[in-house]
Amino acid sequence: MTKPLFAIYGAYGHTGRLVAAELLAREAELLLVGRDADALDAMSGELGAGERVRTRTAPVDDPAALRDVLTAADVLIQCAGPFAVTGAPLATAAAEAGCHYIDHALEPHHVKAVFDTVQATAQRTGAVMIPSLSFYGGLGDLLAGAVADGIPGIDRIVVAYAVNGWRLTTGAKNTATLLFAATERLTYSDGALHAGYVEPRNAVFPFPPPLGPRTMIAPFPSSEVVTVPRHVPVRNIDLMLSTSTFEAEDAFESENIDARERSATDFTVAVQAIREGDSVAGQLTGHDLWRAAALASVEAAVRIAEGRGPAKTGVLAPGEAFAAEPFLRALERRGAFTLTLPDKESEHA
Structure with missing residues (x-):
């Protein structure tokens, strides 16, 4: 059975590094995505996980490149803020590609926009999308x-x-x-x-x-x-x-x-x-x-990839996607x- 592939956008930032390390600790395979190929390669080498870590460049202002990358991934964890700038392009690309999506946003306007703009697309493509799981x-x-x-x-x-x-x-x-x-x-x-x-x-x-x-x-x-x-x-x-x-x-x-x-x-x-x-x-x-945030997004991503996610697809609140107390107990x-x-x-x- 093919192992799920976890894409991380913003992997060479502080949160992205914590997310990558936690996923690797759970024996996951990673796809590091961003606009800076040199930074991605350096990050891959720093992680020291060999073929378990791949890299792809895809700027946020290139919708076709984002869709192409995310079509190959099972789950995207979006760590690159501010989400008022980066949020919409990545959420849209994930929904269109049918790639499950989790982000680290706290900005309420971005979170509302994800519900308002990509709900129907995500439901059609079968993507589970959980903004603000941080x-x-x-x-x-x-x-x-x-x-x-x-x-x-x-x-x-x-x-x-x-x-x-x-x-x-x-x-x-x-x-x-x-x-x-x-x-x-x-x-x-x-x-x-x-x-x-x-x-x-x-x-x-x-x-x-x-x-x-x-x-x-x-x-x-x-x-x-x-x-x-x-x-x-x-x-x-x-x-x-x-x-x-x-x-x-x-x-x-x-x-x-x-x-x-x-x-x-x-x-x-x-x-x-x-x-x-x-x-x-x-x-x-x-x-x-920062570690608490990374653990929360990784826990959700792994559950979704392993078929332990919510019963319905589309854009969901964290407490709508998972039973709140059991999820928090798992993080504890x-x-x-x-x-x-x-x-x-x-x-x-």
């Missing part, structure tokens, strides 16, 4: 699904990220610059998605001990506003990010630090599901958000984070 966006979506499981008619979901020691790559820096400069934000309230200007504010989120209450940026422009309502019955969604995330002096000046330094992040992602004045909460805590077993979920029977006894 740290930001993806883990919040899955945690919301796990916390809210079995609770009807939720008034509000709050997703709060507390991150310390985050050092932005060039792609992440460009993404953050675009996101926070955008004047048209996507928000979810009164059971509907809205687009328009929203005045940023500071809020306080009560993280459990030992972290405790933290000052937060709200709303945080992440993709859960698009994905969570697809699988959670909720009327309002609030997204928050700790203000301390960007307070480190070198947060935006860290493109050239080494992988060990970049891994030195601590994070907590917490979710509250509020219904009729009562709330249920869960959280995940860990170190190295691989060391991505520690997961704490509520005892639903006790909460509602």
Whole structure:
């Protein structure tokens, strides 16, 4: 039986390298794809996996080349941001080629566009497409699904990220610059998605001990506003990010630090599901958000390639494609984070 072929776009970036290493650790065969042939060849040699790693050049502005490459692959993991620039061409090419697709986007406009523009094509070609299966966006979506499981008619979901020691790559820096400069934000309230200007504010989120209450940026422009309502019955969604995330002096000046330094992040992602004045909460805590993101996308890609993916094709939210708690538990077993979920029977006894 032929082994599945995993394509990685943006493989010579930090996230792409982590994705490649994790796939190789699972005995996978890789196709490294990008616009820079020399960088791809250097990356292939660095991985040291011989014939298990191949390379192909395909710029994002060459649709025919992208379709040709992705026709030969089983699953694409898209790691090259900012996705406001790279997202549409690769998602379109994957859908047209019938190649399963996972990306690391957090940009809500890109995620909405994938649902809006390639759903019919992906369903026709049999592709499973899961945008935003990463740290930001993806883990919040899955945690919301796990916390809210079995609770009807939720008034509000709050997703709060507390991150310390985050050092932005060039792609992440460009993404953050675009996101926070955008004047048209996507928000979810009164059971509907809205687009328009929203005045940023500071809020306080009560993280459990030992972290405790933290000052937060709200709303945080992440993709859960698009994905969570697809699988959670909720009327309002609030997204928050700790203000301390960007307070480190070198947060935006860290493109050239080494992988060990970049891994030195601590994070907590917490979710509250509020219904009729009562709330249920869960959280995940860990170190190295980049590795957690890579593990999440690889876990999904391997499941899909092995026939353990969702029963339906097309564009899906992370928590729509996979049962949220079992998927998170699988990542916990691989060391991505520690997961704490509520005892639903006790909460509602």
